[in-house]
Structures are given as C-alpha cells and as structure tokens.
Amino acid sequence: MSQHTGKAAANALAFPKIGLEYCDCREQSVAQKQVIVVGGGIIGASIAFHLVEAGAQVTLIEAGELGGIVSPCSFGWTNASHKNTRPYFNLRFQSMHLWDDLAARLPDIPYRKTEVLYLDGKTFDLDTFYANHTGWDYPLQWLDETQIRKLEPGLTVVPERGILSTAEGAVEASPAAVFFAKQAEAKGAWVVTNTEVTRLVMQGDTVKGVIAGDETLAADEVVIASGNGTKDLAAMAGIDVPMYSKPGLLISTTPVSHRVQRLILAEEVHFRQRADGTLSAGEDFGGGEINGNPEAGSQMLLERIRNQLVDPTGIELAGYTVGHRPIPGDDHPIVGRPVNRSGLYIAVMHSGATLAPVVCNAAARELLNDERDPLLATFGMERFSEAQVAASAAE
Template identity: 45%
Template sequence: MSTAKQVIVIGAGIIGASIAWHLTKAGARVTVVSASGAGGIATPNSFAWINASWGNPETYFRLRIRAMAEWERLANELPGLPLAMCGGLCFDLPADRLEAYAAEHSSWGYGIERVGSEQAARIEPSLADLPEFALHVAEEGVAEPVATTQALLADAERRGARVVTGTVDRLTLSNGKVTGVVVSGESKATDEVVIAAGAGAPAIAATAGIELPIETPPGLIVHSRPYKKLLNGLVLAEKLHMRQTAEGRIIAGSDFGGGEPGENPQADASALFEAMKAMLRGADGLELDFHTIGYRPTPADGFPIVSRADGVGDLYIAVTHSGITLAPAVGLFAAREILDGERDALLAPYALSRFAQ
C-alpha cells in the first residue's frame, strides 16, 4: 500500500471524516477541506440511527449489516467514540406489515425479536402507550453524530492529516484527470480528490463535468433541553421516532429523517414536541430547546454513490443519505479502493455509472 499518496477529501461530515481517518491510518497524506468545519451540514441534523432495517433489497441490507459490524471495529480502534448499541423498539407499521418485515429480515439473519406490551414495558418503561405488538433489535444503536465526526477528524489530525476551512471554488483538471482543488482562490495540488460533501457535492462535481443525481429533501427534528433519563434506546412509533442523546436531550422527528417542515416550521416543531411529551411518562418538565431542518443528500434512486467517477481520473465520489449507518464501511472500502485499487464486492451496485445506463 502506498504511504505517499496525497488525497484531498472535500467534506467534513461523517462520511468525509471516516474516509479521511481510514486513508490517514493506511498511510496516505490527507487534507480535509470543508466550508463549515467539523461536522459538515447534514451530519449535525441527523437522527443518527445505526440499523439495517426497512424495506430495502437484500443487497443493500448486506452492506448495512456489514457497516454495523464495522462500527464495533471502529469503536475498538478509537476508544471513547460516542457509540451506543442501545437497541431499537419498532412499532410504526400495522401488525401485518411488521410481521412481514420481521419474517424477511429474520431470514436474512437480522436479530429481530417479536415483543408484546409487557416486554415493551421492560424495554422502554417510560412509554405512556405501549404497543400490543412491536419488534426489538438489540444490535441497533446510535453514534452521536457531531462528536463522532470530531473524534475521527481529531485522530486523523493526530496521525498527520490536515483539516482546512475554506470554500471549494472548483476542481482542476489536466489530461482528463483531477490534479487539485481551488479552495478560496488558492490552488492545492493532489494525487486524488474525494468528494464527500453531501448536498454540496453536485456543484463541486460539475466543475469537472460530472453530473451527480442528488436530491436534498428537508427533514424537521425537535431537540429538548437536557433531561433526566427517560429512554433506553430508539423508539420508532407511528409518525414519531425518538431517542435520548448522550447529553440527555430527547430528539424526535415524524420519521428518522425528519418530516416536511411545512409553511410554519416553528408551529410544526411545537406540535411534534407536544406529541412526543404525550408519549412519555415523567416528561412533565421536558422543554423544547430548538428544532433543526436538515437537508439529506439522497441519490435519485435512494441508494449510495460510492465509486470512482467514470471519464475523469483520480476523482472519487461518496454521497449517501444513510451516512451514520454506512460511515465506517464506506471509509474502509473507499480507502482500500483509492490506495490499492481493491473494490469491495458489497459496493458493486453503488457505482455512479449506474445512472448512465
């Protein structure tokens, strides 16, 4: 493996941070460039659920379940990472659809337990209205998004990486290859560029003639003031997903990505917060602190783009909505592909070239 390759990673969210950390650990000379500093734009507004749930095809499930295992590996390699595999209690679908989902994912090896109201009460004793039927996955969890990103970048810097704050004006090219990045008017030469800039990725890629089919749907999430412990893990109820952060805030959205902000986001946030309080016993003193509206970088078909860019050399793209779940696997696989040319089979369906077919 090369120990001298220079790589500029554009984006300091969870995906960019993971790629930068894995590249640095493998011996590359890495510079991270971000206009917003550590954490990026989408990452601070993430619900931060680590899972392999939902109605995805088995190929995507396999990538996500591998990523969950890579979180455990990453936590062992970087002690103190704010990771909690706290489990998720899910009852946001009708019973027949929950059962169909459980049957399918159980057949794939997902650790789903079917629970009734008594078991649900033991898992989450503060729930005011207990479901008669729910699913519990003990291996699901959360990584506090900003703190995790900061920890990855800080350790990458300790290993020799540089983190630069600035606006990417454009990529520079020569003979069909990317040769560098112009950052706030200053040219920076490099051997390879990684675009991991989330919602900002299409504009940067366009300067190299690359079209990224990315959508950025908004999602509103409410954040309480820090409060006594009420939740043990993730609660995925109908039209309300919530969890309690490491600092005691309860955060919630109408789903894990947050719902549409509507014409009056403040009113919608207040209504969502009151619905959350109503679901919890012992929440009388819970107060709304603020709400966020995140813009989720989502490829047009809903699946990740993690690959080199066809037609332009020395340019790698990594954009996905499921940033928190996928981050450690994407970081590991991207570093291997960039430095050794080895593409992991789990990434096979997620090349940018699929959109040209």
C-alpha cells in the same frame, strides 16, 4: 484559509502546490499517496480518518466548521431496516458491525448500540419486516406488551406487540465527524476549515488537485464527500451526479433525567434520549404538515414525545434544525470513481450515519490499492445510464 495547528499543520509545508511543474506522485508508495477530501461531515471526515490510518497523506477541507451541514441535522439511527434491497441491506448491516468494532477500539466515539423498539405499525409492516430480515439473519425479536413495558417502563403508550432489534443503535453524526477529523489530524492529516473549494484543477480527463481559498493544492486523488454540494463540485470535472434533496425536521429538548434506554419508534413519533439527557425526535424527510412549518412542527413533535412518557416533567424545546438530506437519484449511495475521469472519487448518500464505517473503509482501500469491495459492486456511478445523467443535468 483557516487551518488547524500542531503536527498536522506542519505537513502542509510539504503538500505540493500546482505551478508550472506538477509533482506527480503516482509512482510513490501507498504510504506517500496524497489525497484531498472535500467535505467535513461524517462521510468526508471518516474517509480522511481511514485514509490516514492506511498511511496516506491527507488534506481534509471543509467549507464551514467541522461536522458539516447535513450531519448536525441527522437523527443518527444506525440500522438496516425495512425496504432495503439485499445488496443495500448487506452494506448497511456490515456497517453496523463496523460501528461496534470502532466503538471497541475507540471508546470515546459518540456511538452506542442502544437497541431499537419497533412499535410503529403504521410506518412499518412489522410482520413483513420480521419475516424478510430474520431470513437475512438480522437479529429481531417479537415482544408482547408486558415485555415491552418491562424493557421501557417509562413509556405510556404501548401496543399489544412490537419488535426489538438488538443490533441497532445511534451515533451523534456531527460530533462523530469532528471525532474522526481530530483523529485524522492527530495522525498527521492537514485539516482546513472555513475554506471553500472553488475549482477542481484538471489536466485532460484527470483531476490533479483543487483551488481552495487562495491556495492551489495538488493531489493524487480528490474525494468529493460534500453532501448536497457534491453535484456542483462534480460538475467542475464535467460529471453530472443524479441527486436531489428532501427537508427534514429534527428537534432537541432540554436535558432531563433518564426516561428511555432505547431508540423508540412509536406511531406518533420516533425519538431517543442522548447520553447528555436531551431527547431527540425527527420527522420523515418528505415535507408535509410538520416540515412545512418547522416552528409549529417542533411543538407538535415535542408534545408527541411528552405524550409517550410517563414522566414528561422538565421536557422543553431546546431547538430545532431543518436539514436537507442529499439523496442520489435512485435513493442508493454513490461511491466510487466516475466513468472517464481519473483522480476523482465521489461518495454521496443519505444514510451517512449508518454507512460511514463500511463505505469509508472500503473507499480508502480502493483509493490506495485499487481494490473494489464487493459490497460496493452495485453502488458506483456507472449504474446510471446516459439518459439519467442527462436528465439530471437538465434539471
């Protein structure tokens, strides 16, 4: 079992092991409640951070390195954009506000409210998007071609009109996961990497802990926040989580001087420039021409970025990733306790970059105080019928 050293590692000595006698800590105070979080991506690490801040004793276990598997493949766009139901919009919009709050409190967090230019009239029905979302008090502004060029003089291809979102931004999802994990560790969490959870320890219908590496660890609560690994882990407790995944290509370029300030949603490519000067572009997580051949697709995306810019000098492909985004069966997050199981909490979603602050803050409160945030009312496991769960298990 690989573990980090320092103050957090010392806490491991006091973390109970399951043996012939189990130390049940459920009568202890919230400050002493022991929680194991499985998954070191942006959701798992953020839950660990919020739990530690609330006074819990936390162990964060990641099968690989901090940052997870899916988070490094995230485009990182934080938004409450089109095609959202009102409850899902509310959840995402609140999380955007919480990203701003975190950035004000923790200035080193890798998040920026960059603003976003919607110039893609093919992917987005811009008129409907504007009408619906401004009706929900989402800050959007129509711009004409002159105004767009004034904001982003480095763009070559500019439509006659577009929409500016002043509330949206971007987070570097994998570095943010590492940031949250390090913050949690500094506050006393035990962070364990390169260690796979191979079993959930059950007593009746209650999860009592995990077996990770050669250790058996006890806890009052076990949180599964393992992305695509969530389904298999939950199955260890007899829980079928309806979910699927889709591939998506993300490319990064060599670093160049300033080309664009905002995240740009152009018709041919959605891209942004990171703080280190690299440009990033992603393709829809749905397969197709680009995702079907990632090497050729990477070159296509690279050329599309170059075609969007007045100065493409020095923009070369630095690398690409193909990520498999974890998606719950109805495309909406699953956050909460499964029915008929105690000691277990599940958090899986395909929009972790946007949702991490609101979901993880709410999850910490629910885990420690049994307070269910109204924003999560429609996002629990109970919304899936027995038929849906059975169908998922048969796949």
